[in-house]
Amino acid sequence: DAGVIQSPRHEVTEMGQEVTLRCKPISGHNSLFWYRQTMMRGLELLIYFNNNVPIDDSGMPEDRFSAKMPNASFSTLKIQPSEPRDSAVYFCASSYSGVDYEQYFGPGTRLTVT
Amino acid sequence: QQPVQSPQAVILREGEDAVINCSSSKALYSVHWYRQKHGEAPVFLMILLKGGEQKGHDKISASFNEKKQQSSLYLTASQLSYSGTYFCGTGGGANNLFFGTGTRLTVIP
Numbered sequence: 001d002a003g004v005i006q007s008p009r010h011e012v013t014e015m016g017q018e019v020t021l022r023c024k025p026i027s028g029h030n031s032l033f034w035y036r037q038t039m040m041r042g043l044e045l046l047i048y049f050n051n052n053v054p055i056d057d058s059g060m061p062e063d064r065f066s067a068k069m070p071n072a073s074f075s076t077l078k079i080q081p082s083e084p085r086d087s088a089v090y091f092c093a094s095s096y097s098g099v100d101y102e103q104y105f106g107p108g109t110r111l112t113v114t
Numbered sequence: 115q116q117p118v119q120s121p122q123a124v125i126l127r128e129g130e131d132a133v134i135n136c137s138s139s140k141a142l143y144s145v146h147w148y149r150q151k152h153g154e155a156p157v158f159l160m161i162l163l164k165g166g167e168q169k170g171h172d173k174i175s176a177s178f179n180e181k182k183q184q185s186s187l188y189l190t191a192s193q194l195s196y197s198g199t200y201f202c203g204t205g206g207g208a209n210n211l212f213f214g215t216g217t218r219l220t221v222i223p
Contacts, residue, residue: 042116042201042213042214042215042216043156043201043203043213043216044213045210045211045212045213048211056210058210091155091156099144099205099210099211100143100144100146100161100163100205101161102158102161103146103158104158105155105156105157106155107154107155108155
């Protein structure tokens, strides 16, 4: 299997612009997770889907952040409008079923908002 | 709800042992351990579910004390490849998972 695929790997954008991050989970995995990692706050779980349905989005920082999973093989995390404090590495991970299974992380998207 | 890890950093010589601790102020259902090398994604090590079980993975093992809301990761006979940042993640059984700030482990020859 190719593993979790994320795109783009790097994104540089100006404040106020819309940013869309993409993720393809491992085939057969029913759960998908979006994380944000910064030096200050560490690794934070933003939102978690199970069978394409959002289960817990309590980690989504603001209404500027939204996530969708239209089918089992694709998810997006959108930031609109972006701000400099959104600069971070965003990871997508998938697991067989739920939080308490081994999670496989994608390579991450390094986002820089200037 | 973020768990607290200790130590924050440790330097070992090859062959030495280390213990990384993780504690939570909340009741725990599960503890997850991941290792992340610089510039890479976190990689799964093990999950422990409540029940106080201990798991092993090669020369890396972990324990989970549900009553004390703590977990410890044990690295024995460390190898250069063990270098990285170790994260514990704690779940309260309600579809949530909170990661600690990490323990940076450096193994030197």
